[in-house]
Amino acid sequence: MNQVEVFKALGNKNRLQILNWLKSPEEHFVDYVPACGDVDVGVCVGYIQKKSGLTQSTISEYLAVLNRVGLVSATRIGQWTYYKRNEETIAALSNLMDTL
Template structure:
């Protein structure tokens, strides 16, 4: 768990936005269950991409950055990759900052 890597991942408006959207998928991606294989392991890249307005490659890369930092988990199912927040890691980060920063 590299602190610098985590903070780098968070040091970007779009990535913070994505992380925030993933808190409430049904709110921010109304049809996220209907349109890419009704599931419960997160939101697929395409939905995030369309909402963000960034290109597909950029969003794919940003999600990879968040994942490498441990802030989200990725699950590939068929042709889709679903991303969801890693709540445990995020909570741990809050703890770490409040106590050991």
């Protein structure tokens, strides 16, 4: 984990909000339906874009940043990409914060 890049990624309130939404998608996305019936796949970009009110390209860029630093993982199914939090990386970040 590149700590500087992770903190840069977290320096944007919208990216932080996305991470919060992805923690409990069933709470934050009213019409959320798990892909292929599997909640472990993640949330489709379309749900995130709709909730945020931002453009699809902006949301895609935010998710790409979060993915690059390992805070989320992406799964492609057909034409759709689904994102979920990478709890391992988030736990490592939490441990780092505790030591600082």
